[in-house]
Amino acid sequence: MSFEEKTISIETIYQGRMLKLEKQTVELPNGRQTTREVVKHPGAVAILAVKDDQILLIKQFRKAMDETLIEVPAGKVEAGEERMTTARRELIEETGLQAESMTLLHEFYVSPGFCDELISLYRAENLSESDAFSADDDEFIELQWLPFKEITALLASGQVRDAKTILALQTVLLDCNDSN
Amino acid sequence: MSFEEKTISIETIYQGRMLKLEKQTVELPNGRQTTREVVKHPGAVAILAVKDDQILLIKQFRKAMDETLIEVPAGKVEAGEERMTTARRELIEETGLQAESMTLLHEFYVSPGFCDELISLYRAENLSESDAFSADDDEFIELQWLPFKEITALLASGQVRDAKTILALQTVLLDCNDSN
Numbered sequence: 001m002s003f004e005e006k007t008i009s010i011e012t013i014y015q016g017r018m019l020k021l022e023k024q025t026v027e028l029p030n031g032r033q034t035t036r037e038v039v040k041h042p043g044a045v046a047i048l049a050v051k052d053d054q055i056l057l058i059k060q061f062r063k064a065m066d067e068t069l070i071e072v073p074a075g076k077v078e079a080g081e082e083r084m085t086t087a088r089r090e091l092i093e094e095t096g097l098q099a100e101s102m103t104l105l106h107e108f109y110v111s112p113g114f115c116d117e118l119i120s121l122y123r124a125e126n127l128s129e130s131d132a133f134s135a136d137d138d139e140f141i142e143l144q145w146l147p148f149k150e151i152t153a154l155l156a157s158g159q160v161r162d163a164k165t166i167l168a169l170q171t172v173l174l175d176c177n178d179s180n
Numbered sequence: 181m182s183f184e185e186k187t188i189s190i191e192t193i194y195q196g197r198m199l200k201l202e203k204q205t206v207e208l209p210n211g212r213q214t215t216r217e218v219v220k221h222p223g224a225v226a227i228l229a230v231k232d233d234q235i236l237l238i239k240q241f242r243k244a245m246d247e248t249l250i251e252v253p254a255g256k257v258e259a260g261e262e263r264m265t266t267a268r269r270e271l272i273e274e275t276g277l278q279a280e281s282m283t284l285l286h287e288f289y290v291s292p293g294f295c296d297e298l299i300s301l302y303r304a305e306n307l308s309e310s311d312a313f314s315a316d317d318d319e320f321i322e323l324q325w326l327p328f329k330e331i332t333a334l335l336a337s338g339q340v341r342d343a344k345t346i347l348a349l350q351t352v353l354l355d356c357n358d359s360n
Contacts, residue, residue: 003241003248003320013194014201016217019294021194021201026243029320036243037196039219044293061183063206063216065289065296068183076293108343109245110290113224113256114199116245117291119343140183140209155286163288163299163343170350177357 003029005036018042018076041117045087046074048105048168049097049124055151055172056095057165059142070144071162074119087122094141096133100126105171110163119164121171148176183209185216198222198256221297225267226254228285228348229277229304235331235352236275237345239322250324251342254299267302274321276313280306285351290343299344301351328356 005026014021020040027033049056049072061068075090077083084102092098106121146154151169160166185206194201200220207213229236229252241248255270257263264282272278286301326334331349340346 003239003322004246005241005243013196016193016203017215019201019217019219021199023196024243035197037199038244039199039295041291041294059183061185062289062292063185063187063204064218064292064294065298066184069289069292071292074293106346107338108341108346109242109249110343111221111295111297112242112244112249112251112342113254114221114244115219115291115295118245118341142183158287161288161298162292163290163347166286166288167343167347167350170347170354173354174350174357177354 005029008033037114039115039117041076041115042079043077043083043116043118043120044074045077045083045090046072046119046121046164046168047087047091047099047124048072048121048171049091049095049099049127050172051125051127051145053148054145055148055169056097057144057146058094059144061140067161069162069165070160071165072121072168074164083120084122087120087124091124092130092133094139095143096130097124097127098130098132099124100128106167108164108167121164121168148172185209188213217294219295219297221256221295222259223257223263223296223298223300224254225257225263225270226252226299226301226344226348227267227271227279227304228252228301228351229271229275229279229307230352231305231307231325233328234325235328235349236277237324237326238274239324241320247341249342249345250340251345252301252348254344263300264302267300267304271304272310272313274319275323276310277304277307278310278312279304280308286347288344288347301344301348328352 008025188205
């Protein structure tokens with residue numbers, strides 16, 4: 001069964017530094033026309049950095065909701081950049097750490113109702129201080145190492161309010177369960 | 181430590197049916213000014229509907245990425261609507277099922293780098309056919325019941341490419357592990 005929507009026309013409303021906003025006119029499977037507001041996003045990576053049964057979390061102010069959030073390190077893919085390169089670059093930029101091993105865990109859209117942002121979540125291991133590290137002047141970040149055994153309580157507390165981070169922490173818990 | 185960004189000015193670029201796009205000029209903690217592209221979203225709910233050790237999934241075409249995705253039922257919060265009411269309404273609209281029990285599992289932002297969309301994920305149980313059901317003319321959805329014991333394989337296959345759905349499925353797996 002195909003539910004595809006045919007694109008009739010695309011109007012670019014806004015082309016910004018990071019986001020592009022389009023108003024698409026589409027034909028539905030029943031032949032009717034409607035419009036879709038679509039945000040085009042370059043995509044992003046998130047990094048589950050693991051060391052000695054601990055996970056690296058960051059605290060960061062997010063202007064979109066005027067809240068400080070607990071998140072795993074993450075960042076946008078630059079034009080033409082391989083996603084694993086983005087992951088290595090962002091991990092260094094946000095935490096000063098480089099990873100010998102970087103493994104893809106999951107890839108997911110975060111807001112498929114209106115935005116094409118795809119996040120690739122990597123597990124980073126064998127971490128060491130990077131020589132290339134110089135903190136981004138305009139990024140204000142606090143680092144925190146969370147022991148595996150505190151993940152369940154942190155999730156239950158409701159303090160983690162970011163989808164990719166909850167998803168990453170759950171992945172660690174499931175992995176721990178499997179190996180027991 | 182406070183990393184808050186002070187709002188200097190807000191320019192509304194676009195006010196649409198669902199989305200509002202703003203360009204915010206902010207002052208960083210170091211005193212420098214920069215701009216932030218912010219998408220304002222009404223928020224959404226997602227529903228983990230459970231019956232006889234099975235989960236209800238839907239297949240749905242998503243125009244933003246021109247892909248058919250496997251997701252849990254979900255939908256936008258209407259103006260002034262309580263989120264649990266949205267969850268009951270969307271479950272009926274998308275699946276024809278009403279739930280006696282509806283419990284909040286997690287609340288999370290999905291794209292905090294630029295958008296304030298907050299999703300409330302509910303677990304719906306004691307399901308029955310709704311009398312109020314009449315499918316939305318413009319929604320094209322295929323339903324599928326997934327047995328708990330097939331969740332691990334489905335996640336490993338990479339076929340689920342939606343953050344809230346991976347998060348919901350992992351919540352079920354962790355819940356199963358706890359009760360063993």
